[in-house]
Amino acid sequence: MTKNNVGGIPSGYEMRVALKKTPTYIQGLDNVLEGGLPTRRTTLIIGDPGSGKTVMSIEFLYRGALHGEPGIFLGFEESAATLRENALTLGWDLAALERDNRLFIMEGRLSPEAVISGKFSLKPMLAVISGKAKEMGARRIVLDALDVLLQLLFDDPAQVRAELHLLNHWLAESGLTAIMTLRPQQGASEATFQHFFHSIADCVIILDTRVLNQVSIRRLRVIKYRGSSFGRNEYPYVITETGIRTIPITVFELKHQPFGEEISSGIPRLDALLNGGYYRASCVLLAGEPGTGKTLLASTFVRQVCSQGEKVLYLSMEESPEALVRNVTSAGIDLEPFRKAGTLHFFGAMPEATGAEEHLLRLMSEVERIQPQHVVVDAISACERMGGKQAAFEFLMRLLNFLKERGITTIFTNQTSGSKAQLEISGNGISSMLDTVILISYVQGEGETNRVIQVLKSRGAGHSNQVREFIIRDDGLHIQDAYIGPSGVLTGTARRVQEARDAFEARRREAEIQAKFREIARLRAALETGTARFSTRLEAAEAELAELERERDIERAEREVRARARGEEVGDGAPPSQQESQSEVRR
Amino acid sequence: MTTQRDKETVAPARYHLRLFVADDEPNSRQAKETLKRLCETCLKGNYTLEVVDVLEDYQAALENKILVAPTLIVLAPPPPITIIGSLSDTHKVLEALGLPASEKNL
Numbered sequence: 001m002t003k004n005n006v007g008g009i010p011s012g013y014e015m016r017v018a019l020k021k022t023p024t025y026i027q028g029l030d031n032v033l034e035g036g037l038p039t040r041r042t043t044l045i046i047g048d049p050g051s052g053k054t055v056m057s058i059e060f061l062y063r064g065a066l067h068g069e070p071g072i073f074l075g076f077e078e079s080a081a082t083l084r085e086n087a088l089t090l091g092w093d094l095a096a097l098e099r100d101n102r103l104f105i106m107e108g109r110l111s112p113e114a115v116i117s118g119k120f121s122l123k124p125m126l127a128v129i130s131g132k133a134k135e136m137g138a139r140r141i142v143l144d145a146l147d148v149l150l151q152l153l154f155d156d157p158a159q160v161r162a163e164l165h166l167l168n169h170w171l172a173e174s175g176l177t178a179i180m181t182l183r184p185q186q187g188a189s190e191a192t193f194q195h196f197f198h199s200i201a202d203c204v205i206i207l208d209t210r211v212l213n214q215v216s217i218r219r220l221r222v223i224k225y226r227g228s229s230f231g232r233n234e235y236p237y238v239i240t241e242t243g244i245r246t247i248p249i250t251v252f253e254l255k256h257q258p259f260g261e262e263i264s265s266g267i268p269r270l271d272a273l274l275n276g277g278y279y280r281a282s283c284v285l286l287a288g289e290p291g292t293g294k295t296l297l298a299s300t301f302v303r304q305v306c307s308q309g310e311k312v313l314y315l316s317m318e319e320s321p322e323a324l325v326r327n328v329t330s331a332g333i334d335l336e337p338f339r340k341a342g343t344l345h346f347f348g349a350m351p352e353a354t355g356a357e358e359h360l361l362r363l364m365s366e367v368e369r370i371q372p373q374h375v376v377v378d379a380i381s382a383c384e385r386m387g388g389k390q391a392a393f394e395f396l397m398r399l400l401n402f403l404k405e406r407g408i409t410t411i412f413t414n415q416t417s418g419s420k421a422q423l424e425i426s427g428n429g430i431s432s433m434l435d436t437v438i439l440i441s442y443v444q445g446e447g448e449t450n451r452v453i454q455v456l457k458s459r460g461a462g463h464s465n466q467v468r469e470f471i472i473r474d475d476g477l478h479i480q481d482a483y484i485g486p487s488g489v490l491t492g493t494a495r496r497v498q499e500a501r502d503a504f505e506a507r508r509r510e511a512e513i514q515a516k517f518r519e520i521a522r523l524r525a526a527l528e529t530g531t532a533r534f535s536t537r538l539e540a541a542e543a544e545l546a547e548l549e550r551e552r553d554i555e556r557a558e559r560e561v562r563a564r565a566r567g568e569e570v571g572d573g574a575p576p577s578q579q580e581s582q583s584e585v586r587r
Numbered sequence: 588m589t590t591q592r593d594k595e596t597v598a599p600a601r602y603h604l605r606l607f608v609a610d611d612e613p614n615s616r617q618a619k620e621t622l623k624r625l626c627e628t629c630l631k632g633n634y635t636l637e638v639v640d641v642l643e644d645y646q647a648a649l650e651n652k653i654l655v656a657p658t659l660i661v662l663a664p665p666p667p668i669t670i671i672g673s674l675s676d677t678h679k680v681l682e683a684l685g686l687p688a689s690e691k692n693l
Contacts, residue, residue, distance in 0.1 A: 108654055111669050115683045118617070118673030123609035124641040125654040131645035153655065153671075 019227040022140070022177040025063030026056065028246035032222060032231040038202045041226075042171055042178040047207030052218065052239050053181040054078065055090070056207070057142040059243045060179055062092045064140045065102040071140035072129055072176075076108040076149040090243050101136045108149055116153070122163050126170045133174060141176040147183060150193055160193050168200040202226040207237075217355050217387060220246055236357040236394070245361050257281045257407035259435070265297075266304035269479040273455050273468065274436065280373075281407040282459070283400055283433060285380075287414040288440035292451055293472050294413040297440070298376050299328040299335060300477055301411060306338035311372040313345045315363060317382035321346035324378075332475045345370050351385035356395040359386055364402055374409040381415040400433050435459040440470055453479060509552055516545040602626075602634035602684070603663035609656035610642045614673040618657035621674040629686050 021035035030036050037043045037060075047053040054075070061071035075083060083105060087094045097103035108125065129141065154160045171178050180201070185194040198204060204224040210217055219234040237246035260280025264271050271277040278284050278301070286294045295318075302312050316324050324346075325335050338344035347366055349359055367375065377383075377399070383392035396412075403410045412434075437457040442449050453470035469480040523538040606622055608615035619638060626634050641648040641656055651660065661668040661684060674680050681687070 106649070107652065110654065110671070114669040114671055115679055116672050117670055117677075117679040118675035119614045120655040120657060120672045121609060121612065121614060122655055123612065124607060124645075124648045124656045124658070127609070127641050127645045128648050128653075132649070149654070 021228070022064075022069075023067075024060050025067060026059050026244050026246070028235070028237070029056075029220075029244065032220070032235055032246060033203070033225070034228060034230055037177055037179070038226070038228070039177050040175050041202040042168075042180060042200055043203040043205065044197055044201035045179055045181045045205045045207060046184055047181070048184060048209060051207040051209045052237070052244060053207055054083075054144050055086075055239055056244050057144055057179045057181055058083065058087055058092070058094075059090075061103060061140055061142055062087070062094065062097070063243075065097045069139035070102045070136045071104075071142070072132055072136075072138050073103065073105045073142045073144065074108050074125070074129060075105070075142075075144040076147075077145035079109065080105045080107050090239075090241065092243075104132050104136060104138070106132070108143075108146075110149075110152065119159065120153070122166065126167070130170070130174065133176060138176060141171075141174070141178045143178065143180045145182070146180055147193065157193075161196060164193060164196045164200070171200075198224075203228075208234075217391065218357065236360075238355070238358045238361050240358070240361055240365070257404060260407065263409070264304050266300035267297075267477055267479060269468070270438075270453070273453075273466070273479070274458055278409065278411075278436060280409050281404065282435035283404070283410040283412065284436040284438065285412045285414055285434045286438050286440070287416050289442060290415055292440035292442065293331075293470065293477065294415070294440060295324065295378055296328055296331045296333065296472060296477055297438070298378060298411050298413055299324075299331075299333045302335060302344060302374075302376060303333055303338070305374055306335070306341075306343045309343060310374065311343050311345070311370060312338075312374045312376060313347055313366060313370050313372040314376045314378065315347045315349065316378050317349055317351050318379055321348050330474065331472050331477060345372065351382045354386075356383070356386040356391040360395050360398055363399060367403070367406070367408070372408060374411065375403055376411040377413070379413040379415050397433065404433075506552075506555070509548060509555075513545065513548045513552065516541060516548060520545065601663060602630050602661065604634060605637045605639060605651070605660045605662055607639050607641050607648060607651065607653045607656055607658045607660070610640055612656075615657045617673040617675065618659065621677065621680075622659065625674075625677065625680065629681070629684075 020039035021033070021037065022039045023030050023036035024033070045053045045056060054077075058073065061073055064071050073083070078086075084094045094103055094105065098105060106128065132138065133141070150160055150163070154163065180197065182194070182197060201224070203222065203226070206221045206223055208219045208221065210219070218237050218239075220237045221234045222230045222232070235246045237244055239245075259282050262271075262274075262276035262278065263280055264277045265274065286297050288294050302314065306312055314321070314324075319327065321339075325339065328335060335344055339346070345366070347363060349362075351359070377396075380392070380396055383395050386392060386395060400410060416439075434457065436455070436459065439454050439456050440451055441454075443452050451470040451472070452467045454467045471478040471480055520538060520541050523534050523541060526534045527538060604622065604626070606618060608619060622636065626636060639647050641653060647653075655671055657671070657673060659670040659674065659680075661670070668683050670680060670683055
């Protein structure tokens with residue numbers, strides 16, 4: 001037919017038709033399924049009791065009905081009344097849809113007193129749903145827990161097979177997009193029809209509920225999808241107040257927003273260390289031992305941005321919002337006005353209350369509702385209590401990804417412990433996702449404990465990696481130049497002692513220089529009177545003066561180099577000099 | 588109230604049977620034949636039998652919550668009884684109907 005005859009294959013025999021898909025309209029699930037369930041075909045959902053397969057299939061019908069695709073629910077386990085009640089808890093008014101003829105619920109339950117005598121077939125069931133489907137123009141159908149009926153009725157494998165063939169044929173003819181739900185195979189007796197179900201389904205979804213570290217975790221996995229690609233990972237899902245929600249695959253797609261402009265951390269000297277401040281849409285980790293002031297540092301930032309009218313969502317996992325607001329007032333930080341004004345929202349959550357997924361999805365819903373520019377998670381170390389290290393890691397990765405996609409600045413605090421701080425800094429292995437890392441630690445000395453702060457990482461900007469003293473006062477947080485002497489960083493009293501010692505040393509040397517000047521002046525005067533023997537002493541004194549001045553200049557130069565390296569303003573620095581008088585004398 | 592109900596039960600029991608079939612498929616045909624024979628031998632003159640083809644009238648199946656065929660519903664005497672299958676096990680059927688099984692019946 002055409003001249004495009006590639007590779008010797010006769011043209012006219014190749015045609016590619018994309019598989020038609022029917023969206024489930026369930027949050028995230030269509031992403032995993034790359035569009036939805038196969039249209040006019042059968043999908044199998046396999047899951048233990050309580051895994052949410054009924055909820056998922058009802059949601060498929062409910063959302064379909066809302067999108068103009070009427071559906072039929074044929075349930076073999078629950079009564080229609082129970083089903084309607086359960087759906088109402090998720091905000092779905094099934095009865096209203098039934099009244100509008102957009103949904104039909106049929107109870108496929110037999111009276112337990114029914115007497116069985118001889119063979120039978122499922123033809124009436126199919127006749128009923130055929131009739132109903134035609135009457136209401138149904139596009140979707142769910143057969144919920146068909147295995148319950150099969151087990152109850154048929155003890156002859158051959159008969160089960162025959163009925164399933166009948167069913168399969170009927171489904172193919174009906175043109176409905178179908179979901180059948182099943183429990184996982186219980187024993188060898190079910191092998192026959194389980195196998196058959198698998199063979200007639202074009203798509204198979206496994207729902208798995210497991211308990212890990214006392215926290216239940218739900219996972220969804222697509223194991224088969226004829227004629228389509230699909231996300232092959234295990235995806236967490238939860239049953240929220242509004243239905244099923246799965247977390248889509250985009251985690252590693254990195255569709256992150258680029259960093260925005262710099263925003264002040266709320267402490268000018270910290271901004272200087274960061275070469276300007278935090279970046280919008282970046283992720284900042286504030287790490288430190290308990291009590292070092294991570295929450296205060298985060299709150300200082302919150303105050304800074306909230307006072308500019310920007311919105312913050314604060315996830316507090318270690319203390320209640322009330323306690324947090326009260327506690328930070330000790331450092332002169334008053335968050336209450338922002339809370340009242342609606343710029344600061346708290347999300348209080350006990351990490352162990354639910355699984356990580358549920359926390360994540362709730363948090364995501366909150367972010368979507370509040371639309372904050374910044375999110376604080378205090379502290380990510382508490383996330384492990386949601387179900388272990390892996391759960392915490394996934395929670396944080398997914399959360400961070402979600403926030404970065406929306407260009408939201410994220411502040412994490414992380415509690416580290418003692419000497420292992422450096423190892424733990426990366427925080428649950430998410431280090432590659434962090435843009436800025438600030439470490440606050442304790443230093444011991446001179447009978448007191450002080451805090452020091454250090455920027456360990458700052459992506460996209462130069463930064464100082466000098467250690468500074470971090471001081472919490474009742475008027476806020478302050479950063480002081482830490483004294484860096486030969487024995488390391490000195491803070492607090494030790495810093496002040498060392499500074500005093502240095503000043504004393506500088507004064508002593510200056511006094512010595514002045515003394516030499518005076519001696520030289522005397523010698524000059526003596527020389528002028530004609531006493532030649534003073535000339536050698538004058539030369540010696542001048543040499544000594546030159547040496548003293550050289551020492552002083554070296555010391556001053558070193559000080560300036562250190563100061564510049566720390567980013568301080570270099571000026572007439574520490575030793576109170578007498579340059580003016582000095583030069584006068586010299587002249 | 589009590590006296591009224593007593594009067595009703597005093598009246599001779601009348602069997603009201605409704606058999607749901609799926610066209611003329613073998614199980615349904617067998618059930619129809621077996622039931623007719625049992626009625627004639629055990630309930631002669633004391634029964635009403637309706638046969639409903641669900642493939643013709645799905646609404647009837649829906650109203651009576653019929654999933655499988657054949658299904659026999661004994662509407663009277665109360666309480667209603669459901670018997671599913673081709674009725675090949677007549678012992679079970681007679682037992683369910685509260686009738687004694689004898690050589691004559693089988």
